[in-house]
Amino acid sequence: MPNITEQLKQLKQVKPRKEWVDSERELLLSQITRQTAVKQQSVFVNSWYLAKSLMPGSLLRFVARPVGVLTVITLFIFSSGIFGVNASKNSLPGDFLYSVKLTSEKVQVGFTVAEEKKAQMHMGFAEERVNEIEAVSQKAITPQKKQEKIDVAAAGLSQEMKKTQQTLEQVKQDSTKSKLIVEAVQKVDQKAEELGDRLEQQKQELLQNDVLVGKSMDIAKEATDVTAVKAVEVIVDKREKGDVSVTDNELVETINKKINKEQEKIKQVETQVKEAAQGQAKLIVDQEKDVETLAVDQKNVDQNIIPNQAEQKLTEAKDFLNHGDLGSALEKIKESATLTQEAKVGAETIVSQNKEAAEQAEEVATDPSEILPIEDKNAEGEKETTIENKGTLKVE
Amino acid sequence: MNKASLKEKYLIYKVRQNKDAESYGQLYDYYVDRIFRFILFKVSSVETAEDLTSEVFLKTWEYINTTDKKIGNLNALLYKVARNAVIDHYRKKRNDVIGTDEDFMHSIADHRINIEKDANLKIEIQSIEKHLGKLKDIYREVIILKYIEEFSVTEIAEVIDKSRGNVRVLLHRALQALKEIAGEE
Numbered sequence: 001m002p003n004i005t006e007q008l009k010q011l012k013q014v015k016p017r018k019e020w021v022d023s024e025r026e027l028l029l030s031q032i033t034r035q036t037a038v039k040q041q042s043v044f045v046n047s048w049y050l051a052k053s054l055m056p057g058s059l060l061r062f063v064a065r066p067v068g069v070l071t072v073i074t075l076f077i078f079s080s081g082i083f084g085v086n087a088s089k090n091s092l093p094g095d096f097l098y099s100v101k102l103t104s105e106k107v108q109v110g111f112t113v114a115e116e117k118k119a120q121m122h123m124g125f126a127e128e129r130v131n132e133i134e135a136v137s138q139k140a141i142t143p144q145k146k147q148e149k150i151d152v153a154a155a156g157l158s159q160e161m162k163k164t165q166q167t168l169e170q171v172k173q174d175s176t177k178s179k180l181i182v183e184a185v186q187k188v189d190q191k192a193e194e195l196g197d198r199l200e201q202q203k204q205e206l207l208q209n210d211v212l213v214g215k216s217m218d219i220a221k222e223a224t225d226v227t228a229v230k231a232v233e234v235i236v237d238k239r240e241k242g243d244v245s246v247t248d249n250e251l252v253e254t255i256n257k258k259i260n261k262e263q264e265k266i267k268q269v270e271t272q273v274k275e276a277a278q279g280q281a282k283l284i285v286d287q288e289k290d291v292e293t294l295a296v297d298q299k300n301v302d303q304n305i306i307p308n309q310a311e312q313k314l315t316e317a318k319d320f321l322n323h324g325d326l327g328s329a330l331e332k333i334k335e336s337a338t339l340t341q342e343a344k345v346g347a348e349t350i351v352s353q354n355k356e357a358a359e360q361a362e363e364v365a366t367d368p369s370e371i372l373p374i375e376d377k378n379a380e381g382e383k384e385t386t387i388e389n390k391g392t393l394k395v396e
Numbered sequence: 397m398n399k400a401s402l403k404e405k406y407l408i409y410k411v412r413q414n415k416d417a418e419s420y421g422q423l424y425d426y427y428v429d430r431i432f433r434f435i436l437f438k439v440s441s442v443e444t445a446e447d448l449t450s451e452v453f454l455k456t457w458e459y460i461n462t463t464d465k466k467i468g469n470l471n472a473l474l475y476k477v478a479r480n481a482v483i484d485h486y487r488k489k490r491n492d493v494i495g496t497d498e499d500f501m502h503s504i505a506d507h508r509i510n511i512e513k514d515a516n517l518k519i520e521i522q523s524i525e526k527h528l529g530k531l532k533d534i535y536r537e538v539i540i541l542k543y544i545e546e547f548s549v550t551e552i553a554e555v556i557d558k559s560r561g562n563v564r565v566l567l568h569r570a571l572q573a574l575k576e577i578a579g580e581e
Contacts, residue, residue: 007521008524008543011540032417
C-alpha cells in the first residue's frame with residue numbers, strides 16, 4: 001500500500017473545470033474593471049510605491065529616513081493624483097477625467113455613514129449631472145454629439161435618483177426619530193423638485209434647437225419625480241410612527257403643494273395633447289387621407305382622455321388628504337403622475353410623427369420624378385416642360 | 397528574493413497602483429486551482445466550492461485595494477480569506493459537518509481532470525478523499541496545506557493563526573488520525 005503522504009500528494013491533481021475557470025476569470029475581471037477608474041499619478045509617486053513593494057523594509061527605512069520629510073512634501077506638491085481629482089471636477093461626459101470624477105463621488109459616498117446624509121450626497125451628484133446636461137447644451141458641438149453626452153449624463157442622473165430612493169428606503173426602515181433626519185429628507189424632496197424643473201426646461205430648449213433628446217431625459221425626469229414623492233412618503237411614514245419632527249399641518253401643506261404641481265403639469269400636457277391633435281388633423285386634411293386611415297389615426301387623438309383621468313386621481317388625492325389619509329393621498333398623486341407622463345410622451349410622439357409626415361409630404365411635392373410633366377408644344381430647340389403644380393424642369 | 401515572488405510583488409504593485417485588472421487576472425490564474433482545491437476539501441459540493449472561490453478572489457481584490465498594509469505574502473492572504481469564507485459559509489448553513497461520504501465522492505469525482513486515463517489512480521484518490529472527509533476540520537486543514545499544497549510549517553501557522561509549535565503538533569496528530577482511518581478500511 002503506498003505511503004499515505006504519497007497518496008495525499010495525488011490529490012493535487014484535483015482541479016476545477018477549465019470552462020468554469022475561464023468564465024469566472026472573465027466575470028471577475030469585468031466586475032473589477034467596472035468598479036475602478038485609473039488614477040493619474042506622477043512618476044515620483046509610482047516609483048515610490050514600486051520601491052516600497054520590492055525593497056526589503058529595513059533598506060527602505062535606511063534610504064528614506066534622511067530625506068523622508070522632504071520627499072513627502074515634494075510628492076505632495078507635485079503629485080498629479082491630487083491635481084487629477086481636482087481637475088476632474090469640471091469634466092463633462094466624454095472627457096478624459098470624467099471617470100475619475102465619478103469614482104471620486106463613489107469614494108465620498110463610501111466614507112459617509114448616515115443614510116440621510118448619503119441621500120443628500122446622491123442628490124448633490126444628481127444636481128451635478130443636471131449641471132453637466134446644461135453645460136453640454138451650451139457647447140458648440142454637433143447635435144448628435146450633444147445627444148450622446150446628454151444621454152450619458154441623464155443615465156447618471158437616473159442612477160443617482162435610484163440610489164437616493166434606495167437610501168430613502170433605508171431611512172424609512174430606520175426607527176430613529178430625529179429632526180435632522182426629517183430635515184434632510186425634506187431637502188431631498190425640494191432638491192428633486194428643483195432638478196425636475198431644470199431638466200424639463202433644458203429638454204424644451206434642446207428640442208427648440210433641434211437636438212433630438214432620447215428617452216434618457218424622460219426617464220431621468222420621471223426618476224426625479226418618483227424621488228420627490230418617495231421623500232414625502234418617508235416623512236409621512238415617520239410621522240405615522242410617532243416622529244414629531246414634522247407636524248401634520250406641515251405634511252398636509254407639502255402634499256397639497258405636490259397636488260398643485262401635478263395639476264399644473266396636467267394643464268401643460270392638455271395643451272400639448274390638443275396641439276398634437278390639431279397638428280394631426282391638419283395633416284390628415286392636407287394629405288387627403290382616406291376615411292379608413294382617418295379612423296386609425298384618430299385613436300392617437302384620444303390621448304386627451306388620459307389627462308382627464310390624471311385629474312380624477314388628483315381629486316381622489318384631495319379627498320384622502322381631507323380625511324387625513326396622507327399615505328393614500330400620496331399613492332393617488334403617484335398614479336396621477338404616471339398618467340400625466342404617459343399622455344405627455346404620447347403627445348410628443350404624435351408631434352414627432354406629424355413633423356416626419358409633413359417632411360415626407362414636402363419631399364414628395366418637390367421631387368420632379370413623382371410629377372408627370374406637361375410638354376410645351378410651341379417651344380423650339382431647348383424644350384421646356386412645365387410641371388403642373390410646382391417649379392419648372394428644363395430638358396435639353 | 398526569487399524570480400517568481402518578485403513577479404508576484406510586481407503584479408500586486410500594479411493592482412494597487414493602477415487597479416490593473418489584467419495583472420490581477422494573472423494572479424488569479426496562478427492561484428485559482430489551489431484555492432478551489434483547498435475549499436473543495438472543506439465543503440461538500442463543487443458548486444459551493446466554485447461560489448466560494450469566486451468570492452475569495454473578489455474579496456481579496458477589495459482588500460488589496462483598500463488596505464494600507466503591505467501585502468507581504470499573497471499566498472497566505474488568499475488562504476486566510478478562503479478559510480474565513482468557508483467558516484462564514486458554515487455559519488450561514490449552521491452546519492460544521494462535511495457532507496456524507498457519498499456526496500463527497502460524487503461531487504469530487506465529477507470534476508477530475510485527466511484522471512479517467514488511469515482507473516486505479518482514480519480509485520486511490522477517491523479512497524484518500526473519503527478518509528480525509530472523516531477527519532476533524534482542523535486536522536484536515538493542516539493535512540491539506542502540508543501534504544497537498546506543500547506549505548511550510550511557518551506558512552501554515554500564518555494561515556491558521558497558530559504558533560509553529562502548535563502546527564507541528566497538529567500535523568503529527570492529524571497524520572496519525574488519518575493513518576488510523578485508512579488502516580481501519
